[in-house]
Amino acid sequence: MLLREVAAHGAFGWRASDLAAHCGLDRATTQRMLACLARERLVQQRGRDRRYLPGPLLFELGLSVPGLAAFRDACHAPVARTAARTGGVASLYLRSGDEFVCAARAGTTSILALSSEVGTRRPLVMSVGGVAILVALPAAEARALVARGLARIGRQGEIRVKSVERMIRASFACGHGVNAGDVVPGVNAFGVAVRAPSGAVAGSLAVAGSADELPAESAGAIVAELRTQAALIESEAGRLLAAWPAAGAGATPG
Secondary structure, three states: OHHHHHHHHOOOOEOHHHHHHHHOOOHHHHHHHHHHHHHOOOEEEOOOOOOEEEOHHHHHHHOOOOOHHHHHHHHHHHHHHHHHHHOOEEEEEEEEOOEEEEEEEEOOOOOHHHOOOOOOEEEHHHOHHHHHHHHHOOHHHHHHHHHHHHHHHHHHOHHHHHHHHHHHHHHHHHOOEEEEOOOOOOEEEEEEEEEOOOOOEEEEEEEEEEOOOOOHHHHHHHHHHHHHHHHHHHHHHHHHHOOHHHHHOOOOOO
16 A cells, blocks of 8 residues: 555655555554665655655566566557647556556646656546546446545545546546546546456546647547547557456555
């Protein structure tokens, strides 16, 4: 749980006291665990502010995952085409329990709201890409995930929760992920599910940009392009995607 939360904050990092409170652990226990993880280089502590960040051993271990390089290579071209043909920032997300993790990204933007990078981890409900995954899941499973996700982000305030709820309602009504300025005014985003060979939902392909770059009236064409590129990912990386749905079936603590 500690590793997952440290990874979720990426370059921003955690203070030990905040991490302990977030995970429901006492500070002394958290400090001991972090010290052990730091010795193994699974986390590292930044000198200037003493915040804990992901460690280099996580990267080294990831390099040993069978097929990982081939998977990234297979996904690169479809993600890049999505960005080029829509004019937005395209991202490939993989499901990880109640969360998504950004596995690939293409395109550039000056919009701070689109600052998530490869490795970013968030609850499924917090992004159009995550909601695209929810829309494609069986109804009972999706409802449970939405409830848990909204409970997790409740600490961010009622306004935030309401905006996420609007995005979720619109997406389920459309049958794909859609955010027409619901979460951040002036920012539109669309997403479709990506499936493994078994048919299980492994992740999603999404694109985001300003309302001028991705106007609502172009939603049909944008979603059609997403579906085309998602199908190519399923075709070119399908065997490699088979590893992710099994991991996605479990709930994420916290």
